[in-house]
Amino acid sequence: MPGILTLGALGASLSVDAFAAALGKGAQAPRTRWRDALRVGAVFGFFEALTPAAGWLLGYLVNDWIADWDHWVSFVLLAVIGGHMIVQSVRGNAEIEAPAPSETNYFRLMLTALATSIDAAAVGVTLALMDVNIAVACIVIGGVTCLVATGGVMLGKRVGPYLGNYAGIVGGVVLAGIGTAILLQHTGII
DSSP states (O other), rough: OHHHHHHHHHHHHHHHHHHHHHHHHHHHSOOOOOOHHHHHHHHHHHHHHHHHHHHHHHHHHHHHHGGGGHHHHHHHHHHHHHHHHHHHHHHHHOOOOOGGGGOOOOHHHHHHHHHHHHHHHHHHHHHHTOOOOHHHHHHHHHHHHHHHHHHHHHHHHHHHHHHHHHHHHHHHHHHHHHHHHHHHTTOOOO
């Protein structure tokens, strides 16, 4: 089972899309308040915690069928998700349009949060293959995302246009790195 630091790194990587969207929210806000930023962060954190559980359930159901090559599945899923994040960041599509915190339409905010957390469902499949305590993983991933998205809203006014794409690249590299580490550990290389 991965340690809390690995889960924290995983949560940070998965929260990059939420961070980019939160930066956009903060950049659009006429004034940024902690209360509004925390609401946005809580919505992103909730969905980022929920989707890995759905993916974990799917992974748990198919675990017996793919137990002999689960490390390859984990590697491919994390590498593809990380690669996609990098490509989207390089293309400049990492930010997802959303309303400013002071004008938050909660239905639109929830759709944005769900859209940014879809990749966490695929990671949830990987967590099931690794026999991770999903409750702890979801709490850590959701908590990290809440903090990152809240910070993203607060930082958005000043650094949103400059940092969004670089954050996506870093998050993609970390996810691909975690997948590679899983593969190397299970094949006995490290």
